[in-house]
Amino acid sequence: MELTAVDFDRSRSSPRPGPVPIEGRVGIDLYWLPLGAGGNFVRLNGRVYEAIKARLDRRPVSDLYHPALEVFVPEGRYIVENTPVVDDRGRERGVVAEGPVGARWAGRWRIFRYELRRWRNGVIADIREAVDSPRRLSNDLRDARRLLELVPQMPTLTWGRDELGAGEMWNSNSMISWLIARTGLDVESIRPPAGGRAPGWNAGMVAAARESAVAPRLAQRLV
Numbered sequence: 209m210e211l212t213a214v215d216f217d218r219s220r221s222s223p224r225p226g227p228v229p230i231e232g233r234v235g236i237d238l239y240w241l242p243l244g245a246g247g248n249f250v251r252l253n254g255r256v257y258e259a260i261k262a263r264l265d266r267r268p269v270s271d272l273y274h275p276a277l278e279v280f281v282p283e284g285r286y287i288v289e290n291t292p293v294v295d296d297r298g299r300e301r302g303v304v305a306e307g308p309v310g311a312r313w314a315g316r317w318r319i320f321r322y323e324l325r326r327w328r329n330g331v332i333a334d335i336r337e338a339v340d341s342p343r344r345l346s347n348d349l350r351d352a353r354r355l356l357e358l359v360p361q362m363p364t365l366t367w368g369r370d371e372l373g374a375g376e377m378w379n380s381n382s383m384i385s386w387l388i389a390r391t392g393l394d395v396e397s398i399r400p401p402a403g404g405r406a407p408g409w410n411a412g413m414v415a416a417a418r419e420s421a422v423a424p425r426l427a428q429r430l431v
Contacts, residue, residue, distance in 0.1 A: 237342035243272035287330035290380035302327030307364030385412030
């Protein structure tokens with residue numbers, strides 16, 4: 209289904225027309241943010257994780273990144289990003305889904321949940337620290353609309369676990385790569401900045417590929 213506009217009513221559950229075109233600009237931009245940008249605790253944990261992983265893999269230590277998307281449609285500009293749940297005012301940030309962190313049972317507590325945002329006129333908190341960004345992924349309005357439609361359909365797998373058997377954990381990188389792949393863009397050509405890694409990116413590609421493979425089989429059964 210192609211939307212004529214993308215916005216939300218007070219329940220954040222259905223599209224409705226929105227005003228304010230953004231100077232005719234359309235498309236999708238990707239920003240690479242250093243892991244833990246703006247927060248020393250997350251950055252320290254990330255460095256410890258990467259140091260251990262690099263030693264186990266017998267390779268040099270890399271900088272870690274996670275992505276955020278800025279999507280432009282005639283109705284407005286949207287930020288698509290995965291972050292920790294910070295409070296119970298998610299609607300104000302365009303939150304369309306939440307998932308557990310670490311373990312399914314832990315998701316009952318806010319501190320162990322993440323949120324997925326589709327935030328109209330939103331902000332990327334650490335955008336000033338973005339590296340080699342923005343990267344234009346598409347100039348096609350159909351891609352932009354498709355990606356925005358897909359955000360609420362995101363698999364809410366457990367952050368930090370490999371429930372797919374993909375060989376790496378599900379995290380914010382997985383969610384963005386899933387969206388890009390399901391939109392139909394060339395996700396395999398996207399790489400983090402030189403000398404960097406985006407752990408979890410492949411898990412999103414695996415999830416998207418499995419869903420793409422299942423859809424035609426389901427359609428055949430319905431014929």
